[in-house]
Amino acid sequence: MNRLKYLLAVLLCLCAAAVTKAGTGPTTAPAKRTITYPDYSTPRRAVQTFIWAVEGHDSGKISACLYGRTKLEESAANAFAQMTAAMGSMLATAKNRLGPPPGHAQAPSFTARLEALRKALVHSTVSIKGDRAVIGFTTEKGGAARKSLHLVKRGAEWKLNIQYMLHLSQKGLTHKLIRHRIANELTFAHLLRSIKADLISGKIKTWRQFTVDFESRVLAVTARKEAEKEAKHKVPH
Numbered sequence: 001m002n003r004l005k006y007l008l009a010v011l012l013c014l015c016a017a018a019v020t021k022a023g024t025g026p027t028t029a030p031a032k033r034t035i036t037y038p039d040y041s042t043p044r045r046a047v048q049t050f051i052w053a054v055e056g057h058d059s060g061k062i063s064a065c066l067y068g069r070t071k072l073e074e075s076a077a078n079a080f081a082q083m084t085a086a087m088g089s090m091l092a093t094a095k096n097r098l099g100p101p102p103g104h105a106q107a108p109s110f111t112a113r114l115e116a117l118r119k120a121l122v123h124s125t126v127s128i129k130g131d132r133a134v135i136g137f138t139t140e141k142g143g144a145a146r147k148s149l150h151l152v153k154r155g156a157e158w159k160l161n162i163q164y165m166l167h168l169s170q171k172g173l174t175h176k177l178i179r180h181r182i183a184n185e186l187t188f189a190h191l192l193r194s195i196k197a198d199l200i201s202g203k204i205k206t207w208r209q210f211t212v213d214f215e216s217r218v219l220a221v222t223a224r225k226e227a228e229k230e231a232k233h234k235v236p237h
Contacts, residue, residue, distance in 0.1 A: 038064065040157035043126050043133040047149060050160055051114045057089035067152045067159035072178055077162040079185040086192035093199045098207050133158060184225070191217050 037052045038061065039045040046065065053061035062081035068074035095101070125136045131153040150164040163169055168178060195214060198204045204213055 040065075040159065043128070043135055043149075043151045043158050044121050044124070046151055046158035046160065047121060047135065048118065051118055054084060054088060055111065055114055057085045057092065059085035065160055066162045066165070067154060068162045069152075072175060073162050073168060075182050076166055076168060076178060079182040079189070080162070080166060082189040083185040083192070086189040086196070090192045090196040090199070093196045094204075094207075094210055097199045098205075098210065101207055187221060187225075188218075191221060 035045055035048055038049045040049060050062070050065040053065055059078075059081040062085055063078055066077040066081065068077045120137050121135070123138060125138075127134045127136065133151040133153070135149045135151070137147040150161040151158045152161050153159075166181075167173070195204070195210075195217065198213070199210070204210050
């Protein structure tokens, strides 16, 4: 379950907000009218649409909320969307088939974390400069904005900037490493979909079996990738 919790924590953290320091600036009040999805007309509404897409476990709709300035970033956005949708769908299927996870093994809920983000939007600040926007979330201590979401405006639509969400511009992160990350996320998305299929078919019947099966598949994929990596770098005699 530790690996499951780790993967969940990564996804939920990315969905909640990219941890960066955000400067304060002009703010916009939350929109009053009822939102009809999808709606990318304002930064806040774009984030609400992202939450809606994640809760629906729809990779296409999640991808539509994201902006990548290069083909590589677009590929990263697509991989992120596929893995996020697959994780949410698998967990929803597990809870539907197996009931609530037992005791302390219960993993954080997508719904609870996304609902927390939805509520945090009401008290957030929105700073807009040209076709860029930063949504800042205040902390409990002092009220300074320390978490933020970055958005880009394309035409009349605001999109979440995948470069900030996935920290694609951080020092030392080469194109090769980004492509490696994309490959890993697509592999795990496939793994998660295969587990969902086994839940639906009844092959997995208990949470204990689910946990053991999940960890064994993660270990198998990890071992295979390590073997492929060693084989690629092995110097022939």
